[in-house]
Amino acid sequence: MEARTKLGELKEKFGGSIRRADLPGGGRMFVVVDPRAIKAVCGHIFRDMGARYVISIGADDRPFSGEYLVAHNFAFDRAKLLCGVLSYLPAERPALDSISDVVPAASWAEREFRDLVGIEPIGHRYPKRLVLPDGWPEGVHPLRKDVSWDHVPANFDGELEFKFDDPPEGCVVVPFGPFHPTLDEPAHFRLYVDGEVVRGCEYRGFMAHRGIEKLAESVLSYNDIPMMAERICGICGCVHSVTYVQAVENAAALRVPERAEFVRTIMLEVERLHSHLLWVGLACHIVGFDTLFMQSFRIREPIMWVAEKITGNRKTYGLCVVGGVRWDIGSEMAAELRGVLDKLEEEWRSVVDAVSSDRNIQKRTRGVGVASAQLVKDVGLVGPVARASGADIDCRRDHPYAAYDRVDFDVIVARDGDVWSRLVVRMNEVFESIRIIRQCLEKMPGGPIQSQIEDELPVGRMGLSSVEAPRGEAHHFVVTGENNRPRRWRVRAPTYQNLQGIPSMIKDQQLADMTIALGSIDPCFSCTDRMETIDVRSGHRRIWSGEDLRRLALGGRG
Amino acid sequence: MSFVSKLKEAIVCLRAGRVTLPYPARPREVPPNFRGRPIFDAAKCIGCAGCANNCPAREILVYDPCQEIRILKYLGRRCTYCGRCAEVCPEKAITMSTEYENATDVIGDVGQRLELFMSTCQRCGRCFKEPSALEQLKLKGYRFDDPENERWVFRSRAYLEGEKPVDDIQIEMD
Numbered sequence: 001m002e003a004r005t006k007l008g009e010l011k012e013k014f015g016g017s018i019r020r021a022d023l024p025g026g027g028r029m030f031v032v033v034d035p036r037a038i039k040a041v042c043g044h045i046f047r048d049m050g051a052r053y054v055i056s057i058g059a060d061d062r063p064f065s066g067e068y069l070v071a072h073n074f075a076f077d078r079a080k081l082l083c084g085v086l087s088y089l090p091a092e093r094p095a096l097d098s099i100s101d102v103v104p105a106a107s108w109a110e111r112e113f114r115d116l117v118g119i120e121p122i123g124h125r126y127p128k129r130l131v132l133p134d135g136w137p138e139g140v141h142p143l144r145k146d147v148s149w150d151h152v153p154a155n156f157d158g159e160l161e162f163k164f165d166d167p168p169e170g171c172v173v174v175p176f177g178p179f180h181p182t183l184d185e186p187a188h189f190r191l192y193v194d195g196e197v198v199r200g201c202e203y204r205g206f207m208a209h210r211g212i213e214k215l216a217e218s219v220l221s222y223n224d225i226p227m228m229a230e231r232i233c234g235i236c237g238c239v240h241s242v243t244y245v246q247a248v249e250n251a252a253a254l255r256v257p258e259r260a261e262f263v264r265t266i267m268l269e270v271e272r273l274h275s276h277l278l279w280v281g282l283a284c285h286i287v288g289f290d291t292l293f294m295q296s297f298r299i300r301e302p303i304m305w306v307a308e309k310i311t312g313n314r315k316t317y318g319l320c321v322v323g324g325v326r327w328d329i330g331s332e333m334a335a336e337l338r339g340v341l342d343k344l345e346e347e348w349r350s351v352v353d354a355v356s357s358d359r360n361i362q363k364r365t366r367g368v369g370v371a372s373a374q375l376v377k378d379v380g381l382v383g384p385v386a387r388a389s390g391a392d393i394d395c396r397r398d399h400p401y402a403a404y405d406r407v408d409f410d411v412i413v414a415r416d417g418d419v420w421s422r423l424v425v426r427m428n429e430v431f432e433s434i435r436i437i438r439q440c441l442e443k444m445p446g447g448p449i450q451s452q453i454e455d456e457l458p459v460g461r462m463g464l465s466s467v468e469a470p471r472g473e474a475h476h477f478v479v480t481g482e483n484n485r486p487r488r489w490r491v492r493a494p495t496y497q498n499l500q501g502i503p504s505m506i507k508d509q510q511l512a513d514m515t516i517a518l519g520s521i522d523p524c525f526s527c528t529d530r531m532e533t534i535d536v537r538s539g540h541r542r543i544w545s546g547e548d549l550r551r552l553a554l555g556g557r558g
Numbered sequence: 559m560s561f562v563s564k565l566k567e568a569i570v571c572l573r574a575g576r577v578t579l580p581y582p583a584r585p586r587e588v589p590p591n592f593r594g595r596p597i598f599d600a601a602k603c604i605g606c607a608g609c610a611n612n613c614p615a616r617e618i619l620v621y622d623p624c625q626e627i628r629i630l631k632y633l634g635r636r637c638t639y640c641g642r643c644a645e646v647c648p649e650k651a652i653t654m655s656t657e658y659e660n661a662t663d664v665i666g667d668v669g670q671r672l673e674l675f676m677s678t679c680q681r682c683g684r685c686f687k688e689p690s691a692l693e694q695l696k697l698k699g700y701r702f703d704d705p706e707n708e709r710w711v712f713r714s715r716a717y718l719e720g721e722k723p724v725d726d727i728q729i730e731m732d
Contacts, residue, residue, distance in 0.1 A: 223612070224612070224613075224614035224642075227614040227615075227638060227642060228615075228638075230640075231638065291567060291571060292567065294571075295567075295570055295571060298574055298577050301577070308588070308589055308592065309589040312589070312591045312592050312593035312641065312654070313592070313593050313639065316638065316639070316640070318593065318640040318641055318642075326645065327591075347570075350569075350570055351567075351570055353566060354563050354566035354567045354569075354570055356563075357562065357563045358560060358563040358564070358567070359560035360560065
């Protein structure tokens with residue numbers, strides 16, 4: 001219904017440019033527009049219709065339609081609608097207007113498809129390489145279908161150092177990362193520092209690529225991918241596996257048994273519990289308050305154990321296959337889970353009670369790393385970061401999936417947009433998660449946990465899925481394909497958008513606050529860096545060469 | 559008041575007691591359905607290669623040096639312990655054990671090698687069928703891997719293409 005209204009509005013304004021539209025129902029809309037009008041259409045959707053930018057996808061569709069495909073995905077949160085604006089580009093000249101000046105949040109995604117698929121965003125203001133290292137030769141685009149997954153160009157120079165921008169006048173560069181005590185994963189920030197105050201930064205990341213997307217579309221099969229998707233992230237693995245299977249189910253219009261939906265909901269919330277407890281611990285560790293770090297990890301541990309009991313592993317649940325889940329939650333397990341939740345709720349309440357008036361933490365976090373409501377809109381911040389800035393968005397409510405439409409919960413929102421607000425939002429979301437799991441255990445119906453898939457999955461269908469990960473919205477885009485594997489699978493982890501907000505958040509802040517400001521988005525670089533075909537090792541100025549380090553790691557045997 | 563909150567935090571800490579486990583001295587018990595290192599039982603294995611076809615990490619290689627012998631090699635190097643092999647095994651020849659202390663300097667420690675004496679079914683050439691259509695889709699015959707160099711090879715690009723040990727077998731789908 002809503003989709004029809006939105007499409008009507010678009011047709012009225014851009015009638016001639018809209019070539020095709022598909023309203024598959026279930027809160028999805030696909031609009032194919034003329035590439036020449038893409039900027040106007042996206043600008044209208046983003047600015048005038050109030051949509052939230054999700055992600056842009058570039059795909060090599062030449063073997064199938066003879067053209068390149070670009071999709072800009074938007075979310076109408078109030079209307080419960082996910083919308084893909086698609087454009088087909090001719091194979092001989094894959095280029096289209098950049099939308100990044102009307103939709104600033106699209107900047108990274110456009111740089112990414114420029115690197116990986118070779119689609120040129122015309123008029124991009126900062127067309128620097130994002131994903132590929134500087135030593136990668138021009139003109140080789142790993143995600144094109146004619147490049148094999150294990151292709152390494154002959155003239156690839158893994159030792160070449162990155163070229164960085166010059167710092168502004170009067171500023172000193174302080175390198176932060178790739179290996180820094182507060183970063184668990186490699187990412188390199190070059191902070192431009194004036195005295196003690198950060199004036200800006202340049203980011204080079206994508207140093208931990210594992211080529212998962214390329215593998216998925218050339219090696220793995222539909223039911224292999226959930227196990228690999230789980231390895232995208234060390235914390236929200238289950239989120240990615242659920243998002244992927246939901247995207248495939250959405251594309252192929254598969255029904256999932258109701259019990260499987262409840263099991264997915266429960267495990268997603270279990271994951272949120274352990275992730276939020278971990279984050280509160282790490283945030284306290286970053287500001288030097290290790291007492292609470294120890295306590296939240298202690299409180300978190302029973303959650304890990306109960307997950308291990310249900311699924312067979314603490315962290316990598318191996319939960320999803322297309323059409324259902326692999327592990328069931330029996331009545332005994334449910335009783336045990338309830339017991340763990342009761343204990344957790346009591347202990348966490350006493351911690352929250354103690355921390356909420358702790359002035360030491362507040363001194364380090366209030367007014368630090370502020371993200372304004374405008375920044376949330378422009379950069380497309382998601383999750384607790386957006387909710388701490390007053391943006392009332394939550395995919396669990398806005399784009400209901402699994403069993404979230406059958407449970408009752410509140411979306412926690414704070415106003416100040418600083419690190420303290422994010423801490424408060426996350427601490428309170430723990431109670432909502434506990435509430436959701438309890439309701440799920442109550443309402444869980446009987447029945448099978450996997451649906452029988454009798455027919456081949458249809459080819460060339462598109463599916464979107466958004467899941468509220470602990471860090472924000474994880475969004476997957478799938479085009480189904482031949483040989484039992486998708487043609488294109490695009491993962492957008494929440495950190496992908498949140499990291500783009502970091503330069504604005506740390507601007508004019510104290511250098512010492514950089515760590516907690518970065519920590520407050522709960523950055524997950526392995527999520528962001530999920531795709532590439534080779535191991536990128538260049539990018540840090542090192543005394544040891546990569547080969548030396550390898551030999552060192554192997555104890556001289558290598 | 560910050561003082562009160564510090565006091566409350568102290569109480570949280572004190573009430574916790576001692577939670578550290580005596581880990582290396584006594585490994586923690588794991589639940590019965592724990593997914594540890596997979597153990598292959600050569601007595602039960604029928605060599606259907608369902609595990610090799612379904613392994614997301616492609617860590618199980620299958621090779622037929624001759625018509626009667628099939629070598630199934632589990633490398634275990636980048637095994638993710640997802641348990642798909644044990645799930646699809648029709649003979650339950652694979653068990654996910656409770657072993658989790660698998661770190662090793664010698665990569666061969668975690669690998670397993672099964673040498674199976676095969677008799678070829680004259681009608682179908684293989685005797686394993688996946689339950690769902692989704693799984694059946696990918697069963698196009700054996701993937702001839704390369705256990706000597708410990709790598710798996712794509713059928714389409716295999717250098718074995720010129721001299722296939724057996725013909726590609728078409729699976730009948732009913």
